[in-house]
Amino acid sequence: MESEAGEAVSRRFDDVIRLALERGFFMPASEIYGDAPAGFWDYGPLGVALRRKFIELWRRELVKRDGMLEIDGAQILSKSVFKASGHLESFVDPIARCSRCKAIYRVDKLIEEKTGIHVPERLDLGEMRRIVKERGIRCPSCGAKLADFAHFNMMFRVGVGAAGSDAYLRPETCQNIFVDFMRIYKTMRGKLPLAIAQFGKSFRNEISPRQGLLRMREFYQAEIEVFFNPNRANEFPKAEAVMDYALRLQPVGEDKPLEVSCREALDRGLVSSKLIAYYLALIQQFYEKAGIPRNRIRLRELDPDEKAFYAVEAWDLEVETSLGWIELVACNNRGDHDLGGHQKASGHEMEVLDGSERVLPHVFELSMGVDRSIYCILESSLATSNGKTVLKLPPYLAPIDVAVLPLISKEPLTSKAREIYDALKLEFDAVYDESGSIGRRYVRYDEVGVPVCVTVDHQSLEDDSVTVRFRDTAHQLRIDLDEVAGFIRGYLAYP
RNA sequence: GCGGCCGUCGUCUAGCCUGGAAGGACGCUGGCCUUCCGAGCCAGCGGUCCCGGGUUCAAAUCCCGGCGGCCGCACCA
Structure with missing residues (x-):
């Protein structure tokens, strides 16, 4: 991919990484040591502030708007949780190693490739070994025998206590929500449909993490699990408020999003229920408010091959970036997989x-990748004006x-x-700066997205007025000192 | 995990081929100057040359191994 577009692609990604490193948004973890493993990143001061504001917007637009309950769960959970959730068994890739050149292969994919036989990922390892032997499948690169058949589980195992009992870092935040569901339902006087939200860390031992914040081994999720009665998913009065809102849906079989x-x-049967349509609308609106242009957002329906092992209906909210469409939110109808399994x-x-009616609730989830979202917001906000970088974040997301x-x-x-x-x-995330010429300082703050600068000049000393200078236009406004706080408050207001 | 390319101050980079004092730009700090958009002048700051080993009188440079990055393949629960 050496086209012009291809080059522009990498340049834009590089611009974000460069800005992040140079101005303290994020940086590789364990950076000063040579053995720093890939896939771990530290957020710096500006990154933390941006993420905090992004999460605050999520709370406002989803959690509070919909009256959800928020929890904050433990990151290490018992082995039993993942036995019940299916992760211990299904969150694995069957692998084998070449006995000579040591290359590692996905056994199921290799069998399928060589023989055309579809092999379920969860097929018994012995069975896979048998097929490999019977069909004479050998290492594709050197032709030697395959050995060391094993399951590679992408969960991080940890030893708890002196005995080092098996437990796991959660590979998704939502298991806490399922395990805690009944207590929350009872103690918070719950009624279906009931939505529970959580923001926190998840951990996946990716084979090959890449592209900065886009694929990490330790990452933030903001998840929402909506518990509902599957027989009443269309009795959902709240949905009336969004009936005229246009979703950008790309159902299976379409090659570009439809504005519907x-x-x-619902009429055309593209989405299975009012409840799901409502939450798809909320999540799309959220990203529009986070500053992603509508035409770069789509809700793409996953075809059966792509869906997670627990999903019965799945939409991915994706955002178009210089690297292509990036999945930011998995919107999965998980059915009764989770509560049923734990029960x-x-x-x-x-x-x-x-x-x-006595009912085992079904679950519709909005599982958001926070770090990826931060990347997409940075990339789509990054603009150039007269050769200088201006980070045009929505004011309410600006770190300063x-x-x-x-x-x-x-x-x-x-x-x-x-x-x-x-x-x-x-009241505000404010900075004071007297270093360098005024023009240099404006540039310095444009680059990290500060929406307004308050400048004190000679006239300020005489009549207690200041100028307010806007990032996006460089225009200035003179206002009285005692109006400054109110003015900023208004300018930073949510839409 | 495989293959290709790559790894030098905070950032970008010169130097590597052909071994011989790590240099520049931007940035940052302090000072002078300066009444609105990267001004100027002066003085500073800043590098385990990714890590380890080898060859050599001598390694950023050559060789081997590892780690990391990008791209492609695979993967993305």
């Missing part, structure tokens, strides 16, 4: 009363709200500016 209202999507394995009742600057670095302008900074710093 929720109503039309059976734990012996704990998971059925609840919905009216007079306001920079307070004396026009020149000289008393009494500096003292005056410091007073203003002190008055703003508790």
